[in-house]
Amino acid sequence: MNFPPKIIENAIEEISKLPGIGKKTALRLVLHLLKQNKDTTFHLTEALNDLREEVKYCGTCHIISDTSDCTCRTIKRELSTICVVEDTPDVLAVENTAQYRGLYHVLGGIISPIEGIGPSDINIESLINRVKNSDPKIEEVILALNPTMEGDTTAFYITKKLKEFDVKITTIARGIPIGGELEYADEITLGRSIMTRTSYD
Amino acid sequence: MNFPPKIIENAIEEISKLPGIGKKTALRLVLHLLKQNKDTTFHLTEALNDLREEVKYCGTCHIISDTSDCTCRTIKRELSTICVVEDTPDVLAVENTAQYRGLYHVLGGIISPIEGIGPSDINIESLINRVKNSDPKIEEVILALNPTMEGDTTAFYITKKLKEFDVKITTIARGIPIGGELEYADEITLGRSIMTRTSYD
Numbered sequence: 001m002n003f004p005p006k007i008i009e010n011a012i013e014e015i016s017k018l019p020g021i022g023k024k025t026a027l028r029l030v031l032h033l034l035k036q037n038k039d040t041t042f043h044l045t046e047a048l049n050d051l052r053e054e055v056k057y058c059g060t061c062h063i064i065s066d067t068s069d070c071t072c073r074t075i076k077r078e079l080s081t082i083c084v085v086e087d088t089p090d091v092l093a094v095e096n097t098a099q100y101r102g103l104y105h106v107l108g109g110i111i112s113p114i115e116g117i118g119p120s121d122i123n124i125e126s127l128i129n130r131v132k133n134s135d136p137k138i139e140e141v142i143l144a145l146n147p148t149m150e151g152d153t154t155a156f157y158i159t160k161k162l163k164e165f166d167v168k169i170t171t172i173a174r175g176i177p178i179g180g181e182l183e184y185a186d187e188i189t190l191g192r193s194i195m196t197r198t199s200y201d
Numbered sequence: 202m203n204f205p206p207k208i209i210e211n212a213i214e215e216i217s218k219l220p221g222i223g224k225k226t227a228l229r230l231v232l233h234l235l236k237q238n239k240d241t242t243f244h245l246t247e248a249l250n251d252l253r254e255e256v257k258y259c260g261t262c263h264i265i266s267d268t269s270d271c272t273c274r275t276i277k278r279e280l281s282t283i284c285v286v287e288d289t290p291d292v293l294a295v296e297n298t299a300q301y302r303g304l305y306h307v308l309g310g311i312i313s314p315i316e317g318i319g320p321s322d323i324n325i326e327s328l329i330n331r332v333k334n335s336d337p338k339i340e341e342v343i344l345a346l347n348p349t350m351e352g353d354t355t356a357f358y359i360t361k362k363l364k365e366f367d368v369k370i371t372t373i374a375r376g377i378p379i380g381g382e383l384e385y386a387d388e389i390t391l392g393r394s395i396m397t398r399t400s401y402d
Binding site for chain 2: 004005006007008010011013014015017018019020025027028029030031032033034038040041042043044045046047048049050051052053054055064065066087088089092
């Protein structure tokens, strides 16, 4: 029996290339789309095509953008601080805290010798140029990288590269999360949170 | 800060209309597509558009098909048995057992007074016509519907409608699944499996 037919199999195969979506989920999505009217599918595919055709990356901070008016060119932000993140969702995460009003710099990856990603594969060179040439002067670079081996390696590399400039380099605090319990915290996190304890005001 | 930009927000919104996909997963998928080359997106959208444009349903058994050559017209199947299922994935599930070589009839839904789905909203009329007019004669109709209230209602309705024809009506066995344990089976299933016990050969 020729089931599922080829157009369905084709759609399933393309959908299941997406991360976290297997063949069964893909079939479920296909059948869902077939039950909706045609516009549901066409709006979806149009949005995806537009996305892929028209997306731009800011040449300065590498944030995804649909115009050339990026954050790093708006006067409303605090222009003397750069927050360095690995990827775009991290920008969103930091924005959602409403605790930061400065600029961003998206590395677009992280140094990972295992995956063959070196310093030249991510946007470190442009960060250094930004710090070197910016006007007004960059006063502080905040490293908001994931607390992993790769994140620490990248942070270490960036710190070394920025040493020659008169810029303060900070990193986001690692410690016990709000609402977390000491009893269940891993020893490295707890150890770090003791080492980097802050004065109690 | 204008983040995420509009084309991304648009893509996220369209993707998160799919069942089981929320805004966070949608953002992850969008960023995944942006990291791949453009063809990944274009192949996906093309496959979805083709699917929605070209999909056909067999006029006899209502299985999804991309040609008019449906199972119900192939001589290789056993033409005297019809297996009635709720939807297309069920066809796939039955096919995967390799225990059935007959025809199918996809209802395209299930009678559900709560959701306002009555007998005329699903393909019951055409099932009755098939049984009435088919050549060779249909000897058996197997009801392979989900063991839910709605499934039982639908099965009951179909049985009543087919009573006037000389056709054997069966339903798939409900009972303890292979590998299941009596101790943990719910009482209705276990009760049913005792009621419908089969002789031990």
